[in-house]
Amino acid sequence: xxxxxxxxxxxxxxxxxxxxxxxxxxxxxxxxxxxxxxxxxxxxxxxxxxxxxxxxxxxxxxxxxxxxxxxxxxxxx
Amino acid sequence: xxxxxxxxxxxxxxxxxxxxxxxxxxxxxxxxxxxxxxxxxxxxxxxxxxxxxxxxxxxxxxxxxxxxxxxxxxxxx
Numbered sequence: 001x002x003x004x005x006x007x008x009x010x011x012x013x014x015x016x017x018x019x020x021x022x023x024x025x026x027x028x029x030x031x032x033x034x035x036x037x038x039x040x041x042x043x044x045x046x047x048x049x050x051x052x053x054x055x056x057x058x059x060x061x062x063x064x065x066x067x068x069x070x071x072x073x074x075x076x077x
Numbered sequence: 078x079x080x081x082x083x084x085x086x087x088x089x090x091x092x093x094x095x096x097x098x099x100x101x102x103x104x105x106x107x108x109x110x111x112x113x114x115x116x117x118x119x120x121x122x123x124x125x126x127x128x129x130x131x132x133x134x135x136x137x138x139x140x141x142x143x144x145x146x147x148x149x150x151x152x153x154x
Contacts, residue, residue, distance in 0.1 A: 013131065051130045051132050053130050054129050054131075069149035072145045073150075
């Protein structure tokens, strides 16, 4: 936990998602289309605001061409 | 997805949790105490029935002395 009330691991997951998205040159909108969710939701996940489920994590990982394990490793959690 | 309607990755997450729990010689009840949840919930997660959140995954990982990344790697997802 930090000053924002958001657990550190969620922040780092969000950073890992953002980093992969940018390396694929995808906008939040494009990623949201791949995942079939609202664009705002992608932003919210990237800020660590969402307590995402394993099913949603899988959709993010697939859309980003990686595994949940890789996202977790990159987010160091 | 498989015949049970449970996604394969959830099944494998559950197996990874179960394997780690048994290697620590913990009962489902003991693990549930560490995680502060109902014993039945642990069994349900081990069967892949739960769409667990990242916060819950973190609690499982901590209680099992590993990271979420390790659980995901062991579950191959």
